Amino acid sequence: MTLKSRELMIEGAVKLLGQRGVHAASFTEIMKATGAPRGSIYHHFPEGKDQLVKEAVELAGKRAISFLNTLEGQPAEIVAEKFISLWRMLLSHSNFEMGCSVLAVTVESDSSDLLEQAAAVFQQWSDHLTALLNAGGLDLAKAKGLANVIIASCEGAVAISRAQKSFDTFDMVAEQLLIMIKSVSNPHQETK
Incomplete structure (x- = not known):
């Protein structure tokens, strides 16, 4: 099953944000990357680039959740180890070309709406990871x-x-994060 053009454009935006940042995720670049016709971009994202970027950030957030x-x-x-491995896998599969799409927005955008969206995604990740570590x-x-x-x-x-x-x-x-987690999980056990 192929992605519909709207979904394809959001996917393309997630990838471009992670690879090259907000400024590189222009409609022109998204059209090149996805093969989407210009008219469909304006049809699906009538509010412009910020609408597309916001939806891409939302998708990236949902994937992590x-x-x-x-x-x-x-x-x-195990929760910590697997979450950390997700980021290592991102680097590995992209040959160090892909970073976090959400972070790209926080670094490059001056849109208060986009920054609020990114902050909400980071908060969702934090809340969810907190709940898992607590459980x-x-x-x-x-x-x-x-x-x-x-x-x-x-992220750093x-x-x-x-x-x-x-x-x-x-x-x-x-390694340092896992040592920290182990020392908190097993406070009476020596860490190496």
């Missing part, structure tokens, strides 16, 4: 703090790894 939903019932350490054995305050540290650390590690075209920094950050 969908992934997090697969981790329900897992111990906190996985961490007390709520620690789960909330660690959820935010994990998200912020992964992805950006640095893209620049370096290397997993070195990402893997160091991931």
Whole structure:
């Protein structure tokens, strides 16, 4: 089954945002990347580029939540490990060409609506990750703090790894995050 042109354009925007940022995700570039005719862009997104970018951010957010939903019932350490691995996989599959579409909006957009949308997505991720870490054995305050540290650390590690075209920094950050989670999950156990 092929994607409808509207969905295809949103998919294209997610990809372009993650690869090249908001300014590169122009209608012209989206048409090139997706083969969408100019008229269909204006038909599906009458409010312009911001409407398309907002929907792309929403889709990127939903995808992460969908992934997090697969981790329900897992111990906190596994939840953290799998969430971190999602970001490593993004780098790996794109050969360091893809970053976070949501972060791209926060860095490049001056639209208050788009920044609010990005903030809402980050909050959804934080809330969901907090709930999973809490259900996985961490007390709520620690789960909330660690959820935010994990998200912020992964975002930064992805950006640095893209620049370096290397997993070195990402893997160091991931290792430290997992040590932190293990020390909180098992406070009486020594970490290596």
